[in-house]
Each structure stands twice: as C-alpha cells, then as structure tokens.
Amino acid sequence: MAKIKEKIEPVTTKIRLALHADGGDIKLVDVEDDGTVKVQPVGEYTGCAMSQYTLKIGIDRLFTKDVHEVKVVESV
Numbered sequence: 001m002a003k004i005k006e007k008i009e010p011v012t013t014k015i016r017l018a019l020h021a022d023g024g025d026i027k028l029v030d031v032e033d034d035g036t037v038k039v040q041p042v043g044e045y046t047g048c049a050m051s052q053y054t055l056k057i058g059i060d061r062l063f064t065k066d067v068h069e070v071k072v073v074e075s076v
Helices: 002-020 051-066
Strands: 024-031 036-043 072-075
Touching: 002 024, 002 051, 036 051, 051 072
Parallel strands: 036 072
Antiparallel strands: 024 036
C-alpha cells in the first residue's frame, strides 16, 4: 500500500491544483490494498452538483490511468 500511496501523490497534486481553480479541493483519506482510493471533497467541491461527475470522469479516470494499481476512487 505504501508503494501505491507514493505513486498517487503526484496525481493527487495535479487533481488538487485543477480543483483549486474552482474553489474546491480533495483530501486523500485512504488507499486500500485492493486498489480503492478514498477521497473527501473539500471547499466548493463539497456541495457542488457536479461533484459526482467530477469524481467519476475526472478524478477516477486520472488515478486509474496514471496508477495502474488503483481500481476505483470513492468519495467519503
């Protein structure tokens, strides 16, 4: 798991910078051994109507594309 966490740090930074442009952010909560990444929406992203779309189309896609060990991203 530590190895996966190291690999996702640069991806997390890239995602956070993009979300900051709209006043949002994410907090990395957990990375599980089965490849599940859990993130918590922060700021404007918390109540955004498009947050689930952003999670699936943007965040999930970037994590799974850039870090092959990541299987799914969940919002908690």
